[in-house]
Amino acid sequence: MKKYLIFTISFLLLFTFLQISSGLFLTATYTPDFSESLGMSNTLSQEVIFVQSSPIPTLIIAVLSAISAYFILNKVAKKN
Template sequence: MKKVLIFLTSFLVLYAVLQIGSGLVLTALYTPDIAGAWETSTALSSEVSFGGGFTYFSLIFLLIAALLAAFVSKFFQKKY
């Protein structure tokens, strides 16, 4: 039970850190196009998009967080 708690805790922390870090990087790299922002304002569509579809980036972050959590749990098992 202790191994599972260590794995789950480290997984959740690492996943949150990866998501926040990627959000900060994407925010820092985002540069809006001011000139082209109002080009389509004459014919705006009436459809509202509520987010995008499934992206593989979230799956990649899940796998990276799971691998790092497995290494962290192995590290704590050997140490304690």
Template structure:
């Protein structure tokens, strides 16, 4: 059980770091399309909604991968 907790914590940390770094890279490389801007530009900034469902789905897949790899490792040692 200790190996599983270490695996899930390290996987979660790597997932979050990857998400932050990819967001920074996408933001740095973004080029806005000025051709579609009209004269009456709104100055309001709208941020998207966030959801924890993709993260939970990824944790579920990681859990299944961990237990499947443990089962295959035990089967190969017999």
């Protein structure tokens, strides 16, 4: 039970950290293209359209978190 708890907590912490850090990175490196919108200023819509993104980046982060949590679990188990 203790191993399961250590794995779950470390996985959740790593997953949260990687999700937040990837979001910060993507936000910091995003550069909007204003040149297209300047020519279309009369026809700009007041609606917001959300684009469905791919689940692949989230799955990659989940796999990296699970692998890291497994190694943390093994390291903690060796100490005991």
